[in-house]
Amino acid sequence: MTTSQDALVTEACYLPIDGAASYVEQVGTGTPVLCLHTAGQSGVQWRYTTVSLAALGYRVVVPDLPGHGRSEPAQRGPVSDLGAYASWSQQLIEKLGLRRPFIVGCSIGGKIALDLAARMGGEIAGAVVMAAGSGSGRANAAALRRELEDIAAPSRADRAYLGTLAVIGGSVSRERAELIAAMHRREDPVITTHDLLGWATHDIRDRLRSIACPVHLVVGDEDLWLDPGQVRETAAAIPIARFTVLPGIGHYPMEEIDGFADVLHGWLADLEQPNASAEVAR
DSSP: OOOOGGGOOOEEEEEEETTEEEEEEEEOOSEEEEEEOOTTOOGGGGTTTHHHHHTTTEEEEEEOOTTSTTSOOOTTOSOOOHHHHHHHHHHHHHHHTOOSOEEEEETHHHHHHHHHHHHHGGGSSEEEEESOOSSOOSSOHHHHHHHGGGTTOTTHHHHHHHHHHHTSOTTSOHHHHHHHHHHHTTSOHHHHHHHHHHHHHOOOGGGGGGOOSOEEEEEETTOTTOOHHHHHHHHHHSSSEEEEEETTOOSOHHHHSTTHHHHHHHHHHHHTSTTTTSOOOO
């Protein structure tokens, strides 16, 4: 049963998690879906998805990770261990009383979603992991650590802007790509660099066989950060998994794809089917 979008109201609150106030938006009722953002960004990345997805019968929960968006910084400083974000997300799930939620994440959010699937197993309904695999990400950790010594370089915002443009797929209009990149350049470079250190070092390949929920791994064929073959290997190691390659899409499917809520709804529905182990469009 769907709900009129006009009747839906997004609610926002601050929740105390690990001693810091964490910003969370929620909209809708029904099956809970926790949506996790990318490195350095915030829940604003889901702004075109939340209400439309809620209208399809979901309770959509979109947090800003510690130190991102409107959330206070983590008490122990910027986070470079994505496992710490997974633990934080699990606490959020418990505080909100989300019963068997779906977890959806992109980039570091995808890695966090996969980590949660390994941690929580049957306690979650399934995970959609976009633009992420299970091994260490494609990034130079040593170079990122050196960058922290001069993080206030004036060119950093431009690098965020141009770097975002570089990993958006060719099927995206110039106007939309410019908007995505303009939004991304507002990130805090210290937080982003620590996030990318997490991307470069997070590895849960030894835990994939223990994942007890269905997982759908999704990668754009124009994503310069990822090798689709390695993402396929991750899917092959998970007992119940799907794998999809998106033509003409880069690193940010939820921002690049028009009508993404409907696409995501289809993926979530597929995860509930008995044949969830079958691979789909490559």
